[in-house]
Amino acid sequence: MMITIDGPSGVGKGTIAKILAESLGFNYLDSGAMYRALALFADLHGITANGSDEKLKKLLIDLHIRFVDEDETQKVFVNTDDVTDDIRTSEISTLASQFAVNQIVRGVLKEMQRRIVKNKSYIAEGRDMGTYVFPDAKYKFYLDASPEIRANRRALQLKEILGVNINEQKVLKEINERDTLDMTRNICPLHPADDAVIINTSTLSIKEVVEKIQSIVKDDA
Numbered sequence: 001m002m003i004t005i006d007g008p009s010g011v012g013k014g015t016i017a018k019i020l021a022e023s024l025g026f027n028y029l030d031s032g033a034m035y036r037a038l039a040l041f042a043d044l045h046g047i048t049a050n051g052s053d054e055k056l057k058k059l060l061i062d063l064h065i066r067f068v069d070e071d072e073t074q075k076v077f078v079n080t081d082d083v084t085d086d087i088r089t090s091e092i093s094t095l096a097s098q099f100a101v102n103q104i105v106r107g108v109l110k111e112m113q114r115r116i117v118k119n120k121s122y123i124a125e126g127r128d129m130g131t132y133v134f135p136d137a138k139y140k141f142y143l144d145a146s147p148e149i150r151a152n153r154r155a156l157q158l159k160e161i162l163g164v165n166i167n168e169q170k171v172l173k174e175i176n177e178r179d180t181l182d183m184t185r186n187i188c189p190l191h192p193a194d195d196a197v198i199i200n201t202s203t204l205s206i207k208e209v210v211e212k213i214q215s216i217v218k219d220d221a
């Protein structure tokens with residue numbers, strides 16, 4: 001069974017999807033990590049988002065992204081390299097959004113995502129999971145919150161992961177830029193699927209959002 005959780009950056013999709021996957025015994029697909037891994041790989045090979053599509057296509061033949069569950073965390077590998085931490089920088093966030101407007105990139109990642117979940121129960125989280133990649137998902141959710149609230153949450157999360165103080169205004173600026181790129185791109189722009197349940201998380205705790213979703217899927221999961 002597929003459950004999709006879509007929404008903009010910093011809305012808490014990742015945290016919520018992980019908790020739900022754990023509680024329902026589902027696998028968890030972090031599609032954003034795949035865009036990030038691709039961006040890092042391209043960057044390391046000197047390929048830019050607005051460069052030649054031919055070079056990009058050649059590069060993508062050699063890209064293999066794997067998720068490996070280790071203790072409480074899910075590690076991300078590009079070929080044999082563990083890139084779990086390297087893909088979380090704000091430079092890679094921006095680069096990932098730039099590559100995400102490219103049709104070749106979206107096509108390759110869509111196929112990888114469909115292959116990964118084949119014949120298994122998954123919670124897939126990202127921008128286009130319910131709309132484009134898994135349109136037949138049994139349950140679809142779209143999480144939303146104001147850019148200011150998302151920037152505050154993201155700054156706290158980055159501080160926890162990286163252990164350094166984060167300039168919240170800078171995070172807000174990056175979130176607004178990424179929202180614009182994600183929502184206005186020609187292919188697979190971020191928007192709720194017609195049949196998605198929209199949850200505004202601005203005034204809800206993580207626990208409350210998780211409980212809301214659990215109450216909707218409880219008869220099937």
Ligand code: C5P
Pocket residue numbers: 009031032033035036093096097098100125126127128129178182
């Ligand atoms: O979710 P996360 O912040 O890790 O995603 C990084 C970037 O990858 C997003 O800003 C978005 O541009 C892109 N992305 C996407 N479609 C997805 C997941 C991520 O376009 N399903």
